[in-house]
Amino acid sequence: MSTDNDMPQQGGARDEVILEVRDVVVRFGKNTILDHLNLDVRRGEILGFVGASGAGKSVLLRTVLGLIPRVGGTIRMFGQDLATVSDADRVKIDMRQGVLFQHGALFSGLTVLENIQVPMREYLNLPKKLMDELALLKLELVGLPRNAAHKFPSELSGGMIKRAALARALSLDPDIVFLDEPTSGLDPIGAAEFDELVAQMRDTMGLTVYMVTHDLDSLLSVCDRIAVLGNKKILVEGTVEEMMASEEAWVKAYFRGKRARTIVQPGPPTEKMYGN
Amino acid sequence: MQLDIDEGRNGTATEAAFHLSEVDGVMTCELSGDWTTHTVGEVDREFRQLESREGFSALHLDLSGIRYIDTAGAWLIARMIQRQEKQGTKVEISRQSEAASILLSAVAETADNPDVPEDASRRFNPLGVFEAVGRGVFLLRSDIIYGLHILGATVGGAQMKLGGKQSINPNAIVSQIDRMGVKAIPIVVLMSAIVGAIIAQQGAFQLRYFGAEIFVVDMVGILVLRELGVLLTAIMIAGRSGSAITAEIGTMKMREEVDALTVIGLNPLGVLVFPRLVALVIALPCLTIIANFAALGGAILVSWTYSDITPAAFIERMRTAIDLTSIFAGLIKAPFMAMIIGIIASVEGMKVGGSAESLGERVTASVVKAIFIVIVLDGFFAIFYAQIDF
Ligand SMILES: Nc1ncnc2c1ncn2[C@@H]1O[C@H](COP(=O)(O)OP(=O)(O)O)[C@@H](O)[C@H]1O
Ligand SMILES: [Mg+2]
Numbered sequence: 001m002s003t004d005n006d007m008p009q010q011g012g013a014r015d016e017v018i019l020e021v022r023d024v025v026v027r028f029g030k031n032t033i034l035d036h037l038n039l040d041v042r043r044g045e046i047l048g049f050v051g052a053s054g055a056g057k058s059v060l061l062r063t064v065l066g067l068i069p070r071v072g073g074t075i076r077m078f079g080q081d082l083a084t085v086s087d088a089d090r091v092k093i094d095m096r097q098g099v100l101f102q103h104g105a106l107f108s109g110l111t112v113l114e115n116i117q118v119p120m121r122e123y124l125n126l127p128k129k130l131m132d133e134l135a136l137l138k139l140e141l142v143g144l145p146r147n148a149a150h151k152f153p154s155e156l157s158g159g160m161i162k163r164a165a166l167a168r169a170l171s172l173d174p175d176i177v178f179l180d181e182p183t184s185g186l187d188p189i190g191a192a193e194f195d196e197l198v199a200q201m202r203d204t205m206g207l208t209v210y211m212v213t214h215d216l217d218s219l220l221s222v223c224d225r226i227a228v229l230g231n232k233k234i235l236v237e238g239t240v241e242e243m244m245a246s247e248e249a250w251v252k253a254y255f256r257g258k259r260a261r262t263i264v265q266p267g268p269p270t271e272k273m274y275g276n
Numbered sequence: 277m278q279l280d281i282d283e284g285r286n287g288t289a290t291e292a293a294f295h296l297s298e299v300d301g302v303m304t305c306e307l308s309g310d311w312t313t314h315t316v317g318e319v320d321r322e323f324r325q326l327e328s329r330e331g332f333s334a335l336h337l338d339l340s341g342i343r344y345i346d347t348a349g350a351w352l353i354a355r356m357i358q359r360q361e362k363q364g365t366k367v368e369i370s371r372q373s374e375a376a377s378i379l380l381s382a383v384a385e386t387a388d389n390p391d392v393p394e395d396a397s398r399r400f401n402p403l404g405v406f407e408a409v410g411r412g413v414f415l416l417r418s419d420i421i422y423g424l425h426i427l428g429a430t431v432g433g434a435q436m437k438l439g440g441k442q443s444i445n446p447n448a449i450v451s452q453i454d455r456m457g458v459k460a461i462p463i464v465v466l467m468s469a470i471v472g473a474i475i476a477q478q479g480a481f482q483l484r485y486f487g488a489e490i491f492v493v494d495m496v497g498i499l500v501l502r503e504l505g506v507l508l509t510a511i512m513i514a515g516r517s518g519s520a521i522t523a524e525i526g527t528m529k530m531r532e533e534v535d536a537l538t539v540i541g542l543n544p545l546g547v548l549v550f551p552r553l554v555a556l557v558i559a560l561p562c563l564t565i566i567a568n569f570a571a572l573g574g575a576i577l578v579s580w581t582y583s584d585i586t587p588a589a590f591i592e593r594m595r596t597a598i599d600l601t602s603i604f605a606g607l608i609k610a611p612f613m614a615m616i617i618g619i620i621a622s623v624e625g626m627k628v629g630g631s632a633e634s635l636g637e638r639v640t641a642s643v644v645k646a647i648f649i650v651i652v653l654d655g656f657f658a659i660f661y662a663q664i665d666f
Pocket of ligand 2: 058059102180
């Protein structure tokens with residue numbers, strides 16, 4: 001899991017902050033979901049995002065994407081303030097981000113192949129044949145069988161929908177992808193392949209990944225950094241080791257609970273290992 | 277830390293390019309620039325031509341000039357390797373970056389078989405016309421059967437799949453009556469009043485030639501009470517509530533809510549269709565009565581202003597022109613029309629498939645079919661009444 005990249009021309013400088021969230025406040029009516037939340041995502045990293053169900057992970061994601069209005073705070077992507085960005089720049093940003101929604105959000109009236117081609121059609125002027133081939137390539141890259149190409153979303157299983165939605169998110173080879181629980185609904189082997197794929201894209205293309213996940217395996221195996229959402233803000237942020245050392249109750253339960261120990265330390269759990 | 281979004285990979289992208297040179301039967305192809313999804317469209321055609329080109333024994337791809345590569349660029353290169361090797365050419369790649377080699381190996385598997393599978397269902401079939409007709413006939417048959425199922429379920433009123441518990445939910449019916457009946461009153465009143473007024477005005481103008489303006493009352497009374505009141509209301513309800521029923525049931529079908537009902541042990545027909553159908557059967561006759569009043573009101577007003585027929589004279593005349601049969605001749609049709617609208621809307625709703633498109637199609641079909649059948653039914657009633665002298 002090497003994060004240093006010896007291809008400086010691919011993807012620009014590391015440590016560049018690609019997404020900057022400052023003091024963001026989001027409310028639904030009187031109900032405050034996010035309260036002065038701060039977060040940085042750096043280029044080429046895989047950020048794992050965890051938090052209890054209903055903590056507001058999806059809300060934050062949708063706020064960053066501009067789908068939910070925020071009461072206060074600023075969000076900068078690629079250095080541009082999303083509140084003041086011009087329409088032309090907004091399109092450029094849109095072209096450089098890919099999103100996998102929690103429920104896939106595939107267009108129900110289009111086949112899988114056509115779904116993958118939607119961003120290509122919208123932004124690029126590619127020959128039809130090449131578009132078909134590239135869509136097929138994306139389809140196979142995310143592990144879907146060829147015969148799924150002409151199926152409609154209603155004919156796919158839950159896991160296949162996730163994969164097809166990822167293929168659409170990767171359609172333009174974006175700089176940053178937002179994944180909302182990408183591996184929930186996948187079998188464990190499929191989930192591991194998925195993680196591998198994400199890591200591979202990070203290594204080859206400097207892809208930045210913002211991944212909301214509950215999958216401890218992917219958190220531990222591919223994520224460079226983990227952020228925990230709780231109490232309407234980021235509770236802790238850091239590497240796996242820092243999570244292990246954290247004394248926050250929820251983080252402790254999550255990373256040092258019984259379930260976690262069996263993944264972190266295969267075989268009989270040894271108490272002294274984590275000193276508790 | 278200000279980054280310009282034009283910086284980096286895509287904004288200031290240099291074009292993808294390649295340069296060919298042939299020495300002693302060895303073709304060398306030097307690739308340069310950015311080979312990304314955004315740029316490869318320009319070189320795809322020429323590169324494809326090179327793929328099938330023959331006359332050299334070896335192809336040497338020099339990737340050192342590539343500034344940036346992504347899966348699309350890697351795809352073109354992998355496709356080239358695959359096609360040329362199939363022709364027996366020896367292909368060699370050199371000086372690729374590490375990213376390029378990882379990407380090349382990632383896309384190699386797809387490149388081994390680069391042809392997009394054909395969609396069998398979209399292939400042209402000369403017998404397709406017959407197939408479509410056959411399908412249509414069978415579909416019509418199953419629609420009718422399903423409609424009868426709905427009718428049966430309504431008569432039975434069963435809410436449980438096995439008919440265990442016969443309870444019906446009066447709250448659901450009342451709320452449906454509110455939505456489909458009470459909330460439709462303003463539009464029905466407005467529409468009927470205007471139509472009544474128009475008929476009275478036109479009738480009066482024509483009858484004036486014969487000095488028989490007062491007969492406009494007979495005409496309006498019979499036309500509205502026997503035909504127009506109920507027909508217009510039914511058409512309005514088909515558009516207003518029929519579409520809503522189809523959309524509601526269709527959306528539930530799409531999200532597997534109908535399946536959930538079935539699995540829980542409830543009969544979707546009983547839970548979803550029954551209250552709506554009962555509500556329609558109650559609401560449509562009531563709306564028809566209101567529509568009749570409104571249409572006659574409009575006619576009275578117009579007769580008064582255009583023909584100096586006072587409301588008192590209008591009503592006096594109406595008492596001799598129409599009797600109770602006229603009123604019932606119209607009103608009897610209302611429950612049948614309500615039934616037709618409800619059943620067609622439900623059948624179409626249950627036919628919604630997985631896509632948003634099919635929902636739109638079904639809602640359209642529901643409204644069009646309901647209006648058409650309502651008009652046909654009205655015609656049949658007219659023939660029937662004539663035969664029995666009603
Ligand atoms: N459109 C909405 N209107 C009102 N409340 C919402 C809306 N969307 C989400 N919420 C609330 O915001 C909270 C966070 O939701 P969400 O971000 O989806 O949770 P999760 O962290 O599991 O993704 C929940 O309490 C949810 O009820
Ligand atoms: Mg969520």
